[in-house]
Amino acid sequence: MSRTDLIADVFTMIRNAMMVKKENIDVPASSGIKAILEILKKEGYIENLKPIEDKKQGLIRIYLKYIAGKSAIRSIKRVSRPGLRVYAKKEKLPIVLRGRGIALISTSSGLLTNKEAREKGLGGEVIGYIS
Numbered sequence: 001m002s003r004t005d006l007i008a009d010v011f012t013m014i015r016n017a018m019m020v021k022k023e024n025i026d027v028p029a030s031s032g033i034k035a036i037l038e039i040l041k042k043e044g045y046i047e048n049l050k051p052i053e054d055k056k057q058g059l060i061r062i063y064l065k066y067i068a069g070k071s072a073i074r075s076i077k078r079v080s081r082p083g084l085r086v087y088a089k090k091e092k093l094p095i096v097l098r099g100r101g102i103a104l105i106s107t108s109s110g111l112l113t114n115k116e117a118r119e120k121g122l123g124g125e126v127i128g129y130i131s
Contacts, residue, residue, distance in 0.1 A: 006030060008078040011128060017064060018071040029058035035111040036104060036127070037062060043102055043113065045073050045130060079103075079126045090123040101131025 003009055010027045017025040027033060029051060037060060040046045047063040065072040080086040088094060093114045094103045103114035107124035117124065 003028075005078070005082055006033060007036065007127065008081060010036075011076045011078050014062065014064070014073065015076055018073060021066070021071075022064060024061050024063045026052065026059045026061050029060045032111070034060060039102075039104065039111060039113060040073075040130065043130075073130060075101075075129070075131050077129045079128050086126045088123050088126050090117070090121050093118050093123065094126060094129070096129045097131045101129060104128050104130070 006028060010033055013025055013027055034049075034051075037046065037049045041049060045065065047065045049063065050061045052059040052061050088105065093105065095114065096103050104127040105112050105114055105117045105122070105124045106127055107117055107120075107122040109120060109122060111127070112120070112122070112124075
C-alpha cells in the first residue's frame with residue numbers, strides 16, 4: 001500500500017486507537033512524525049514514545065494518555081494535505097478551542113505550536129489541530 005500522506009495516516013491511527021482505548025500503538029517512523037509526537041508529549045497529550053528498530057524504516061511506539069478513563073486527545077485533525085496546502089501568516093495564526101488546543105505549524109525554524117510560532121513571529125504551513 002502506497003502512502004501519500006503519512007501524517008494523516010498517523011493521525012487516523014491515533015484516533016482509532018483512542019476509540020478502542022488501546023494503551024499503545026506502533027506507527028511508521030519518520031523525522032516529521034517524530035517531531036509531531038515530541039510536541040504532543042511536551043504538551044501532555046501522550047504519555048511517552050519509544051523508537052523500535054525493524055528491518056525497514058523503523059517504528060515509533062506511542063503510549064497514549066487517558067485521564068479518568070477518557071483520552072487526553074479529544075480531537076486530532078489534519079488541516080494541510082497534499083491536495084490542498086494551508087498556510088498562515090504570523091498575524092493570522094489559528095487559535096484552537098480558544099487557546100485550550102494547539103495547532104501544529106511547520107515554520108522555517110522547524111515544527112512549532114501556534115503559541116511558539118506567535119512568540120517567535122513566524123508563519124508557515126498549518127499541519128493540524130489537536131485538542
